[in-house]
Amino acid sequence: MNAIAQKSTLDYFTSGNKKFKSGKYSEAIKDYDEVLKQDPEHVVTITNRGVAKDRLLDYRGAIEDFTKAIALDEKHVAAWTSRGLSKYNLRDYRGAISDYNKAVELSPKQAKTYNNRGLARYGLKDYQGALTDYNRAVTLNPKYAEALYNRGAPKYNLGDKTGACADWAKAKALGVREAEQYLRNYCK
Template identity: 40%
Template sequence: MSALRIILVSFQLALLPIVLFAQDMGPNFKKAELKFNKRDYTGAIEYYTMELVDKPENLNAYYRRGFTYGMLGNYKAAVRDYSIIIRKDPEYVWAYISRGSAKNKLKQFEEALEDFDKALEIDPKNQEAYNNRGWAKLGLGDKKGACQDWKSSKKMGNGEAKIIMRNTHCK
């Protein structure tokens, strides 16, 4: 996976919940975002945690904390936060995608595949779910299935999928 891809995906995933749930930002959440933007991920996690003490229903804070754990390479903690979101809101598609991505990093490809399948059940046109499900399939040795997912994503207009296909020798 190229560094540019990681940066672009990270940026997209980082901003999506903020746009969707801007009204959920309490003072600790805002401080956490400032820490995150300064790449002080440990400090950001502390403030997301304080936000959750004050507002345990704030799914966006769980999402952002999970994302931040992922930035630190603590994928198990990220999976825990995304799982909390899914228990509270089983239709939160980005929680499935992000949890699946963390499981890919943990080489839990079967479980990641289940998360991406669920995300696509909720949002059948989600290009990111197809891209990441492709990585899970590749991890399971299903190159043909991975290429099919990337091809589907490419057909939906995802330019990243074209690069993935070329780099993994899909035809």
């Protein structure tokens, strides 16, 4: 690849990332497509394009991109976690858990992966498994508001109303607005 092509590839990649960050997902995808015309095996670009597709609710298209990225680099954790989320969004909870398991194996200290796997387990009504994952997420990041909020539901379903209400109260204090409704409805 000559220097001009490399620069334009970097320009498209940078431009795509800026558009993504400003919520212009369709425009970001066009820039990522330009990168991939010149460098079709650029795993990060393929993954970023997949995330943009996910944000546009094109979960199947996103999964295709993540699967391609994984085929190119089976240790690319972001592709595993992102594919897990797209599968979760399609209510393929078992498929999501499988991808999150691989992500945990590759990178066991990412709280978000445990939180998301907890969501998938909760979707299967595996409340104890969900609770275990949320506990791990909160252990890794004690101020992880979303994990605290999510952990309340399996605690409640397992009969620990006091623990559920405590988690929702912490989540509310950390800025999760949805927690207030749970506190009102379940924690009188």
